Amino acid sequence: MARISAGIATSHVPAIGAAFDLGKTKDPYWAPVFEGYEFVKEWIKDNTPDVVILVYNDHASSLMMDIVPTFAMGFADEFQSADEGWGRRPVPVVKNHIELAAHIAEQLVIDEFDITLINEMDVDHGCTVPLSLVFGDVEEWPCKVIPFVVNVSQFPTPSGERCWKIGEAIRNAVKTFPEDLDVQVWGTGGMSHQLHGTRAGLINEEFDRRFIDLLAHEPEELKYITRLEYLRETGTEGIELIMWLIMRAALGYGVEEKKRFYRVPASNTAVGHVVYEAKS
Known part of the structure; x- marks a missing residue:
């Protein structure tokens, strides 16, 4: 049977991708x-999975305002890096595990989750920056990747509790897949940041650090943070943190925290990163 062995969460700041690509x-x-x-770059060498389920949000690269699914899954055999206005990132093609x-x-x-299946799309920095941060500069990504897209940009966005439930459902689905696969779930986005408006540049370090504290051992408290609270406390883009909850729920309740990292700022974003190994 397939199993979820570990989870990674990280911010996916586009400027990080640019710094990586430009040798900075x-x-x-x-x-x-x-x-x-x-x-994590050393850890992954001994813990390379067969498949990563990579939870991220599209930034109007493939999903424009005319198509805004709440939850979507990439269903093509492979996905090119998106051109987000400055050319495609020079990174490997993302190859799907279509059977899983x-x-x-x-x-x-x-x-009872009405999932959208996307047969053709490019993946933007939300997907490719985490892969670069973990695997480095490689000719091919060393595992298959299932892109899992969450709407955090257009109202209505899913609640934290709904994201938790879909994380649990992903865990249950993986456990019933008959092939022997080592699977990881990565949650990306965040942490607190606002890119526009009168509060542009907002970062709430106290909220971010508490979120990371709770995520490891008391994650259910995070399910009930409302969309309004994310907006008020973490800025317009801080809602991306709900994608970390999908990763955390997919691991089950017992985890061993292997790494915790927090840095302010990177571009105008608070960068957070954790690595968990599942205990069960």
Whole structure:
């Protein structure tokens, strides 16, 4: 049977991808950010999964305002890096595990989640930046990746509790897949940040650090943070943190925290990152 062995959460700041691609990882501004990922780059060498279910949000790269699914799954064999206005990132093609994706989709529908299946799309920095941070500069990603897209940009966005429930459903679906696969779930986005308006540049370090504290051992408290509270406390884009809850719920209740990292700022965002190994 397939199993979920670990989970990773990380911010997916587009400027991090640019710094990576332009060879600026050792620059004084960026070095402290990239140093926070040295642990996971070594850890992943001994813990490379067969498949990553990568939870992220599209930034109007493939899903424009005319199509805004609440939850969507990439259903193509592979996905190119999106051109977000400055050309495609020079990163490997993301290759899907279509059999597992189909199994998860079927089980989610059985569990009453109306999942959208996307047969053609490009993946933007929300997907590719986490892969670069964890795997580094490689010719091919060393595992298959199932893109799992969550709407956090257009109202109505899903609640934290709904994200928790779909994380649990993903866990149950993976456990019933008959092939022997090592699966990881990654939750991306956040932490607190606001990109526009009168509060542009907002960062709430106290909220972010408490969120990371609770995520490891008291994550159910996070289910009940409302969309309004995210907006008020973490800025317009802080709602991305609900995607971390999908990862956390998919791991079950027992986890061992292997790494915790927090840095302010990277571009105009608070960067957070954790690595968990599942205990059960």
